[in-house]
Amino acid sequence: MKIDLHCHSHYSDGKHSPGFLVQLAIENRVSHLAITDHDCIAGISEAVIEVEKSKSALKLISGVEISCDWEGSEIHVLGLWFDPRDRHIGELLSLQQDKRRRRVLKMHELLQSQGDYDLMAYLNTLPCHALSRSHVADYLVDQGICKNRQKAFKTQLGNGGCLHVEAHWCSLEQAITTITNGGGIAVLAHPGRYPLGKHRLQSLVAEFASYGGEAMEVSYGNIDPKTRRQLADLAASNSLYASIGSDFHDAAAHWTTIGKAPPLENGTHKNAIWAHPGWQS
Template structure:
């Protein structure tokens, strides 16, 4: 079994179609694939013609908040037609679009027009600041995406619009109401101290969370070991995924992430009682 339980299509901030992701996964020897787009499940609704050779795991990645910190919660094995889940995702999508409109107004004040037209041409259902960065880059306003965030989209940027996400506990309960498994995505990426990271994991467990991602495309060996230890300490399942977005991002690819230790693999998420491929 070779799963990849975290990747993105062009329905959120990925660059490729769900069919492309399936073909890439098959080429890379992946047996189980979850397309976990940000706050949308469009990839699960549209037919995927090239996925017949692979087991599809239903998934989504919900943006939420814990102690003012944005956290990403992956939901796996979800019933994607669940009304509670659909309601939350629609609310998130509307809020994201409203944020884009507010950013557009700030960009116009800075002499930059065309963001709304750019966004309307995309298949995306859940817009992110990364889309705005792509717009600024493609329109020649910045030299790279890093400059876009520094000048416009970061907290001190000219077009930054603050945002309040759903609470982490609501995200967990919504995933589980849809019969899904709630997973903290890439825990080592958040700007948290060692003590804060452990507090996050501890409170996630107390809220009823199921698993944490211990291996992902950018994880370092020291952090992976720490996450595996935290999962064991708090009796959480372990999950894995590349967090693949784009073939041009050479730091990751579908099915490419560090191997999980033999001691942790016994608590792999595919041993969870709610685990079920399509």
């Protein structure tokens, strides 16, 4: 079984359509796929149609990645296997999308004060339902304001930047509760990427579990072996299932692709996410 429970389409900050992701998953012999767009589930129905057209055995899993605030840090929680028609999930995602749009509107106003720029006109041409700083960074590069995305985040969008606008996400507890009440599994996304330090990460994982979170990613694109082992141990010590995903965004980024993530550590399979009673094979 080859699974990928974390990737993004152009409905959030990915570069490709859900149909493209499905076809890439089929080419890469992935058995289970979750498209986990940021605060958005617009791509699910399109992906279902593509699987049906392909007559593939690929199993699609409902997915989303919700941005949360935890002690002043932005944390991401994946929702898997939830009911996409759940009213409370829909309401939370609508609120999150509205927060995103209001945030980039403020960036638009800040940018207009610097010159004749129309960020919103550009953003409105995108298929995206969950606008992000990545889209703003692309515009800054396109306009020649910044050399690349990294420069855009460092000089314009990050703390102290001319276009920096604070985010105000839902709480960690709200995200977990909404996912679980919608019939889903809450998964802590890429925990090794947060700049928290060892002890704060341990506190995050413990609190995540206390709110009803049931799994965490222990393997994802570009993770090193040491971190993978540490995360596997951390998941086990908090009785969390181990999840895996590529975090694929763009075929031009050759460091990852759909289905590409290191396998789970030996001994981790007994608490792998496919052992969860809610996993539907």
